[in-house]
Amino acid sequence: MLxxxxxxxxxxxxxxxxxxVQGTLDMLILRTLITGPAHGHTIAHVIEHTSENVLxxxxxxxxxxxxxxxxxxxxxxYWGVSENNRRAKxxxxxxxxxxxxxxxxxxxxTVVAAIGRILGESQ
Amino acid sequence: VNLKQLFRRxxxxxxxxxxxQSHLAxxxxxxxxxxxxxxxxxxxxxxxxxDPLRIxxxxxxxxxxxxxxxxxxxxxxxxRILRKAPxxxxxxxxxxxxxxxxxxxxxxxxxxxLLSSLPxxxxxxxxxxxxxxxxxDGDSVMHSMSGSVYDxxxxxxxxxxxxxxxxxxxDPRSPAGSKDxxxxxxxxSGT
Numbered sequence: 001m002l003x004x005x006x007x008x009x010x011x012x013x014x015x016x017x018x019x020x021v022q023g024t025l026d027m028l029i030l031r032t033l034i035t036g037p038a039h040g041h042t043i044a045h046v047i048e049h050t051s052e053n054v055l056x057x058x059x060x061x062x063x064x065x066x067x068x069x070x071x072x073x074x075x076x077x078y079w080g081v082s083e084n085n086r087r088a089k090x091x092x093x094x095x096x097x098x099x100x101x102x103x104x105x106x107x108x109x110t111v112v113a114a115i116g117r118i119l120g121e122s123q
Numbered sequence: 124v125n126l127k128q129l130f131r132r133x134x135x136x137x138x139x140x141x142x143x144q145s146h147l148a149x150x151x152x153x154x155x156x157x158x159x160x161x162x163x164x165x166x167x168x169x170x171x172x173x174d175p176l177r178i179x180x181x182x183x184x185x186x187x188x189x190x191x192x193x194x195x196x197x198x199x200x201x202x203r204i205l206r207k208a209p210x211x212x213x214x215x216x217x218x219x220x221x222x223x224x225x226x227x228x229x230x231x232x233x234x235x236x237l238l239s240s241l242p243x244x245x246x247x248x249x250x251x252x253x254x255x256x257x258x259x260d261g262d263s264v265m266h267s268m269s270g271s272v273y274d275x276x277x278x279x280x281x282x283x284x285x286x287x288x289x290x291x292x293x294d295p296r297s298p299a300g301s302k303d304x305x306x307x308x309x310x311x312s313g314t
């Protein structure tokens with residue numbers, strides 16, 4: 001399991017090997033919000049479940065990331081009522097955020113394809 | 124990050140606390156649904172989230188405005204400390220006021236005595252002359268001629284080379300062979 005800690009994904013026993021994935025939390029959050037507004041707890045939950053628990057979002061990183069995205073104008077936020085009937089802060093993808101998601105996804109695919117070629121995987 | 128957000132900081136921070144509380148509540152709900160006891164559900168949720176204060180610190184770090192905010196905080200800190208120690212503040216203010224006042228007084232006195240009251244018709248038109256020249260060794264020399272100029276012994280034009288500071292000459296203002304005759308600046312003030 002990889003845990004998102006201090007800006008990068010880390011495994012329990014190998015802390016240096018995951019810097020490649022640095023900055024991907026932003027991309028994953030934006031991707032999660034494509035399906036509609038969600039609050040922080042849902043976002044973490046969706047990322048963990050969709051990755052079949054390979055990626056665990058360290059919640060100490062999630063909220064700073066959400067606020068960073070909001071300050072950059074990639075998401076907007078509002079207070080609403082959650083599915084549990086509790087007050088929660090919902091985040092919504094902005095047009096700028098959608099553009100950013102496309103750009104980051106493209107960049108990610110390029111990098112992954114390049115690494116795949118180096119590792120000798122068939123295309 | 125803009126200035127409005129700078130002053131909204133405390134509002135944002137309390138909003139973040141509320142957001143984290145909401146997160147914990149949802150996590151506890153999930154844990155209860157998994158069949159944990161209320162206490163266990165609460166404990167696990169808190170452990171998973173980590174220290175809320177640290178998260179608030181990190182959000183604050185990412186949103187900070189750098190030096191403007193630092194200066195603003197320093198100024199407020201200074202004001203607070205000074206208010207706490209009025210006697211120190213008074214002494215410091217007094218010392219600074221006297222220092223600045225004395226400097227200003229002395230300067231304006233010397234200004235009127237030395238600069239404005241020269242015995243020429245138009246002191247404002249006086250100029251200071253500076254040479255830039257090369258000595259024989261190739262050293263670049265800048266020699267200030269403020270206040271007086273020298274007369275050449277042969278009555279010719281002032282030659283920059285004659286007034287260079289050179290390493291083997293103790294007094295650069297007395298070039299060898301020249302009678303060191305000074306002409307007062309006021310004779311240069313034509314008007």
